[in-house]
Amino acid sequence: MEYRENMKNKYREALSTYLQDQTEQALYQGQKISKKSIEYNIAPEEIINIHKNILMDVYPDTPEKVLDSFDFLLEVMMGYGFAYREHQNLRHIQQELESEIKIAANVQSTLLETTIPNVDGLEIGAISVPARQMSGDYYHFVQDEKKHIGVAIADVIGKGIPAALCMSMIKYAMDSLPEHRHNPSSVLESLNRVVEHNVDPSMFITMFYGLYNPEKHLFSYSAAGHEPGFYYEAATKEFTDLSARGLLLGVDKKTKYVQYEKKVERGDMIILLSDGVTECRTSEGFIERETLIKFIQKNMHLHAQDIVHHLFKQLEKMQHFQLRDDFTLLILKRNV
Amino acid sequence: MDITVDVKDITSGVEVRVKGEIDAYTAPKLSEALYPLSKREGIVMIVDLTEVSYMDSTGLGIFVGLFKSVRAHNGVFTLVGLSERLQRLFDITGLADIIDIKSHAEGGVE
Numbered sequence: 001m002e003y004r005e006n007m008k009n010k011y012r013e014a015l016s017t018y019l020q021d022q023t024e025q026a027l028y029q030g031q032k033i034s035k036k037s038i039e040y041n042i043a044p045e046e047i048i049n050i051h052k053n054i055l056m057d058v059y060p061d062t063p064e065k066v067l068d069s070f071d072f073l074l075e076v077m078m079g080y081g082f083a084y085r086e087h088q089n090l091r092h093i094q095q096e097l098e099s100e101i102k103i104a105a106n107v108q109s110t111l112l113e114t115t116i117p118n119v120d121g122l123e124i125g126a127i128s129v130p131a132r133q134m135s136g137d138y139y140h141f142v143q144d145e146k147k148h149i150g151v152a153i154a155d156v157i158g159k160g161i162p163a164a165l166c167m168s169m170i171k172y173a174m175d176s177l178p179e180h181r182h183n184p185s186s187v188l189e190s191l192n193r194v195v196e197h198n199v200d201p202s203m204f205i206t207m208f209y210g211l212y213n214p215e216k217h218l219f220s221y222s223a224a225g226h227e228p229g230f231y232y233e234a235a236t237k238e239f240t241d242l243s244a245r246g247l248l249l250g251v252d253k254k255t256k257y258v259q260y261e262k263k264v265e266r267g268d269m270i271i272l273l274s275d276g277v278t279e280c281r282t283s284e285g286f287i288e289r290e291t292l293i294k295f296i297q298k299n300m301h302l303h304a305q306d307i308v309h310h311l312f313k314q315l316e317k318m319q320h321f322q323l324r325d326d327f328t329l330l331i332l333k334r335n336v
Numbered sequence: 337m338d339i340t341v342d343v344k345d346i347t348s349g350v351e352v353r354v355k356g357e358i359d360a361y362t363a364p365k366l367s368e369a370l371y372p373l374s375k376r377e378g379i380v381m382i383v384d385l386t387e388v389s390y391m392d393s394t395g396l397g398i399f400v401g402l403f404k405s406v407r408a409h410n411g412v413f414t415l416v417g418l419s420e421r422l423q424r425l426f427d428i429t430g431l432a433d434i435i436d437i438k439s440h441a442e443g444g445v446e
Contacts, residue, residue: 155393157393157394157397157400204396204400206429224430225428225429225430225431226428227428245430245433246430247429247430247431247433247434248400248429248430251400251404251431251434275393279392325392325393
């Protein structure tokens with residue numbers, strides 16, 4: 001209320017000055033009043049009313065017809081007033097939603113948190129960046145009582161909040177797997193049943209699950225429709241696709257998964273990724289797997305964590321810092 | 337970028353031509369057009385993707401959903417005219433092993 005009175009006085013002053021000398025200064029006062037009025041939610045029709053009253057006051061001999069015309073203008077501006085208030089309302093609702101999503105994203109990152117195990121002789125690098133606020137990608141490390149390291153990387157088909165909710169369920173399903181069932185094929189078979197049973201029929205999950213035995217340096221793995229990673233063999237200095245056949249999780253509850261095994265030699269690397277890495281679209285088209293390999297080769301001498309970091313920075317730059325899809329990249333490197 | 341979904345009735349079902357990019361924004365249009373049809377008992381649904389220039393994983397989700405729905409209603413679901421990139425997507429996800437994917441010549445769409 002106080003502002004309204006104050007504003008009326010300011011308006012009277014500015015209008016009188018302007019009508020006398022038409023100065024820029026007075027117009028500038030007008031702009032200031034307009035900004036303040038928006039801030040204090042004063043409707044456009046209300047300003048016209050103030051204008052009319054001040055005019056009558058300052059120039060009592062204003063022709064009746066001119067004053068009447070303001071009533072007409074006031075009626076016309078009413079619609080704008082409503083539109084403006086509706087806009088304010090929607091903006092308010094949007095701000096509320098945004099802050100809720102922000103909280104949800106924080107809850108999600110706490111739920112999906114994983115600790116990268118510290119293993120002698122094995123470097124582990126991991127990076128996961130959502131394209132929007134919430135991620136449909138997920139990675140997880142677990143170390144069992146035999147010191148074997150389980151590594152999972154998964155991607156929900158679908159994006160945004162529904163995908164993110166779905167991923168939280170996978171995490172809980174994984175946590176409740178019995179200790180002795182960390183064989184990649186049986187992990188995928190259990191999760192497949194959970195997804196098939198519990199998740200919306202149009203939502204599916206791709207997943208790669210590997211188990212690293214640090215004593216024998218054996219890596220066993222299975223995949224459910226997941227984008228193949230790479231395997232780097234230090235002896236031949238060659239990269240090959242780490243492919244594994246297997247159907248997406250959640251399509252058919254009777255699906256069986258094949259388990260593969262690889263002997264990991266000193267200097268070898270296991271590179272796992274989500275399709276946000278390979279589906280990375282630049283102005284020159286999709287990024288090729290060969291280009292990815294070149295980037296990895298260039299940084300191979302670094303620690304696994306620095307390799308994933310550099311690779312992400314490079315690809316982010318190529319996409320002009322706008323990720324189209326969630327991005328997850330993991331590297332396991334045997335160094336002794 | 338938009339898509340068009342062109343549905344043509346054939347004796348035992350429908351032939352569908354999709355044109356454009358299938359992503360999170362255009363996918364609802366595709367699914368609204370095809371889901372109700374997938375629930376017809378014994379339907380034969382042939383989807384031609386020759387003119388699909390891009391498809392992300394959202395599109396994949398829709399085709400799996402359609403496939404499951406058609407199969408649950410004792411129908412036959414076939415995809416035709418996949419580009420190399422799309423074929424790779426169906427191969428990686430293991431879907432090529434369960435969904436009937438035909439090359440253009442044997443597809444039945446003229």
